[in-house]
Amino acid sequence: MPQLPQATPTTKLARGAGQRVLIVAGEPGVADLLGTTLELAGYRIRVTDTVTEALVRLAEQRFDLVVVDLEPVALEGVGAAGRPTIAHRPPVLYLAACESLDRILPELAEFGPGEKDYVTKPFRMAEVLARIKVLLRAAGPGHRGAPLSYRDLILDDALCQARRGSRELHLTPAEYRLLRHLLVNAHRVLSKEQISRYVWGDFRGGNAMEQLVSRLRRKVDRGESALIHTRRGFGYWLGELEGMR
Template identity: 30%
Template sequence: MPKAQLLLVEDDSALAELVRWHFEREEFDVRHTGDGEEALLMARERAPDLVLLDWMLENLSGIEVCRQLRKTDNTANVPIIMLTARGEEDDRIRGLEIGADDYVTKPFSPRELVARAKAVLRRVRPALAGESLRFGDVEMDTVAHKVRRGGKQVPLGPTEYRLLKHFLEYPGHVFSRERLLDSVWGHDSDIEIRTVDVHIRRLRKALNEGFDSDIIRTVRSAGYSLDQDAV
């Protein structure tokens, strides 16, 4: 599997080295610059698979770099995660409106940043984020479209597969029925909200057959989550 190409644009050299180390440990190919103009040149010479972009850069701001990347054909669709000390809502919204895909406020955990980066890659370029998703004893091969629990293959229908994939990408997160309907069935879906419950029951039945623990937790008045404590 080819390494994901990461362009890190960060002018804090100590932080950049820390981030580089964590991403290279996860088999990313990392190029780094602390200069916005140079970042644009590097991206034009070889389009990365993902950009980690500091908001506060000298000469050319991260926001302007993001804007320019979005206007250039070979980088228009490259996912961008903004790194910034700015935590105000207006700033986050501005970054997302300019074209950033995600937003991480400093100080941050490098491990969390790697996880966020992989989540973005899974959404846009799943092959680069790895061939499998795991949670406890559940493993999903996203290339072969196969699911196993405890080494035993679990037969799933297409909708149950998409539901489980969504949960595996965001373990521990509680999703409302409305959110699941939007994420799994799509914005324009005419599916009724109770249909979510039907497919959750089917997914549970398939995953739990032959096992004592139920890894899908029902959160009263909130929705469902993939529960770490239940594994």
């Protein structure tokens, strides 16, 4: 049986405010850990062990977020024809081993469009709670409407897609959140800490932010005029150079 992650007593955990969370986990130990921790953190919890049952629950009741442990959850037999009608598609947080990340995009379709993110396993409960907080904030009132755009750069939250002209950008969840934050704050310099707390839910030092910005810049600005810029010593901003004062 795999060793279960635990939050240390000194960790200051992000808390909820009574939001309804559906946990989908096939491993009883993981299900118990997630359910107990999230309930203690202030969330209202329902637990199921299959995606099929989770889709039925989502059709019967409105949830604010779904947490899915990918590895033990069987997806077979959940075809489009057999899916119940789900009026509200909540954000989804996936728990996945690094070697399983290439399976995430096909499996995302089971829960439809909406905010999605993942935490790699073995995971820390502090990180899971922080990512839940960010997802709920991003999916909250006023965060979804018409697609965000700047010149020929378009971010469609309803489809979780980004395009530059006719070119789809194929962003990871972290890259998508970074681009969204830059778009919402176009022509405004954002510090590394501001961006880090929006993208990951906490501040990450080292070169994590530089690497993320570099990957996003390669996708957004490839063969086009540069839209993502560095203000050395201050942070990053999005826009055309003549538009920055």
